[in-house]
Amino acid sequence: MALSxxxxxxxxxxxxxxxxxxxxxxxxxxxxxxxxxxxxxVLMVGCGALGTVLANTLARAGIGHLTIVDxxxxxxxxxxxxxxxxxxxxxxxxxxxxxxxxxxxxxxSAVHVEAVVADVNHxxxxxxxxxxxxxxxxxxxxETRFLINDTSIKTGIPxxxxxxxxxxxxxxxxxxxxTPCLRCIFETSPPPxxxxxxxxxxxxxPTVNVVASWQAMExxxxxxxxxxxxxxxxxxxxxWDNRYQQLRVAKARELADCPACKHGELEYxxxxxxxxxxxxxxxxxxxxxxxxxxxxxxxxxxxxxSAVGKxxxxxxxxxxxxxxxxxxxxxxxxxxxxxxxxxxxxGTNDAATAKAIYAKxxxx
Amino acid sequence: MAVKVRIPTPxxxxxxxxxxxxxxxxxxxxxLAEVCQRFEGMDKRLFKQPGELNRFVNIYVNNEDIRFMDNxxxxxxxxxxxxxxxxxxxx
Ligand SMILES: [Zn+2]
Numbered sequence: 001m002a003l004s005x006x007x008x009x010x011x012x013x014x015x016x017x018x019x020x021x022x023x024x025x026x027x028x029x030x031x032x033x034x035x036x037x038x039x040x041x042v043l044m045v046g047c048g049a050l051g052t053v054l055a056n057t058l059a060r061a062g063i064g065h066l067t068i069v070d071x072x073x074x075x076x077x078x079x080x081x082x083x084x085x086x087x088x089x090x091x092x093x094x095x096x097x098x099x100x101x102x103x104x105x106x107x108x109s110a111v112h113v114e115a116v117v118a119d120v121n122h123x124x125x126x127x128x129x130x131x132x133x134x135x136x137x138x139x140x141x142x143e144t145r146f147l148i149n150d151t152s153i154k155t156g157i158p159x160x161x162x163x164x165x166x167x168x169x170x171x172x173x174x175x176x177x178x179t180p181c182l183r184c185i186f187e188t189s190p191p192p193x194x195x196x197x198x199x200x201x202x203x204x205x206p207t208v209n210v211v212a213s214w215q216a217m218e219x220x221x222x223x224x225x226x227x228x229x230x231x232x233x234x235x236x237x238x239x240w241d242n243r244y245q246q247l248r249v250a251k252a253r254e255l256a257d258c259p260a261c262k263h264g265e266l267e268y269x270x271x272x273x274x275x276x277x278x279x280x281x282x283x284x285x286x287x288x289x290x291x292x293x294x295x296x297x298x299x300x301x302x303x304x305x306s307a308v309g310k311x312x313x314x315x316x317x318x319x320x321x322x323x324x325x326x327x328x329x330x331x332x333x334x335x336x337x338x339x340x341x342x343x344x345x346x347g348t349n350d351a352a353t354a355k356a357i358y359a360k361x362x363x364x
Numbered sequence: 365m366a367v368k369v370r371i372p373t374p375x376x377x378x379x380x381x382x383x384x385x386x387x388x389x390x391x392x393x394x395x396l397a398e399v400c401q402r403f404e405g406m407d408k409r410l411f412k413q414p415g416e417l418n419r420f421v422n423i424y425v426n427n428e429d430i431r432f433m434d435n436x437x438x439x440x441x442x443x444x445x446x447x448x449x450x451x452x453x454x455x
Binding site: 046137141166169170189190194208211238248252297300364 | 370372373374377383405408409418419420422424427428429431432447449450451452453454455
């Protein structure tokens with residue numbers, strides 16, 4: 001093995017990579033690893049809390065190509081944790097993907113960023129993933145994660161799961177055919193409304209930063225060719241309780257009876273599972289059909305929603321008004337949830353907006 | 365005999381904020397029965413039906429998934445740490 005290079009030797013060896021010399025001084029990366037990062041193409045699905053930390057970290061680390069897809073706009077309550085955005089972006093009413101692209105251009109102009117303002121679904125994800133070396137999870141719902149999981153299995157492209165709520169987080173590297181996939185661990189998602197979401201139970205900025213930084217570290221290992229260093233565990237923590245665990249999940253690859261990676265049933269990618277949306281013409285409303293294995297527990301959902309609105313329910317349906325934004329940007333919506341998991345989101349004709357509201361406040 | 369059961373944040377609305385408890389069972393089944401008996405509504409969150417966990421919740425004994433040991437019959441001993449890990453989707 002060659003003797004390690006000094007910072008100035010590294011700069012001379014390739015002046016275009018000079019800005020990364022603190023990173024290249026870490027021998028497992030070095031100049032070869034840095035070139036691999038530069039030549040990497042990553043799809044980032046979702047650019048909210050996790051996504052902004054990921055995009056920021058990976059752009060600074062010199063990942064060459066980032067495709068950032070997000071369906072949402074920026075709200076004031078995002079700024080507490082979504083590190084790429086600021087008050088001016090809200091005043092400019094920028095979509096998250098576009099605002100992220102502009103910030104990254106100022107941080108590292110050598111990174112090529114493609115901003116896509118869209119809802120990622122089974123009709124477009126394969127095209128978005130084509131030619132990428134890694135898929136990164138910055139989403140806020142299970143449906144999209146299972147869709148990424150299916151896409152990873154079909155294409156062979158690895159992905160990195162990350163999720164958080166309050167002070168708790170989870171993360172896992174998924175390499176199809178080598179490690180367990182997400183459905184080896186969680187075969188189904190909870191029924192809509194069962195679990196609290198960041199918008200109903202809250203989330204702390206440091207939680208997001210820890211999960212996304214863990215994902216970013218695994219991404220840097222993987223893209224720089226340091227496969228042996230990848231975590232074989234599911235990382236699980238609760239920072240409020242001071243608990244950090246490495247859950248041993250590797251056996252699930254052989255032993256779980258996984259519908260996706262073992263039986264090849266890619267139910268989310270085929271469109272069999274997952275919600276479908278219908279714009280209700282002339283009503284300024286969108287219907288979301290979300291298959292639910294069990295009846296929705298309205299009392300439980302109402303308890304979650306009472307953090308953001310004043311829900312009311314009878315035995316047939318639950319209604320909750322939701323107000324987003326401030327001043328001129330204020331928007332009013334109303335969620336009507338039926339016991340089979342179907343919902344009508346009033347206040348928009350746009351399917352992506354309706355899905356975003358459903359994921360934030362009901363959870364899917 | 366006592367094992368420590370950790371209640372994750374998403375389930376603490378059912379426990380009035382209680383984050384862990386000591387249980388006396390000798391296997392995972394009896395320990396979880398104790399948890400469900402103490403906290404109303406927990407049963408539905410953990411179990412699809414009696415004896416069958418929901419597919420969106422995993423139980424780990426000392427960081428090992430019970431599905432790859434003896435599942436709910438996995439024995440537990442004094443000092444074991446039982447984690448309930450629900451699928452979480454925030455981000
Ligand atoms: Zn699998």
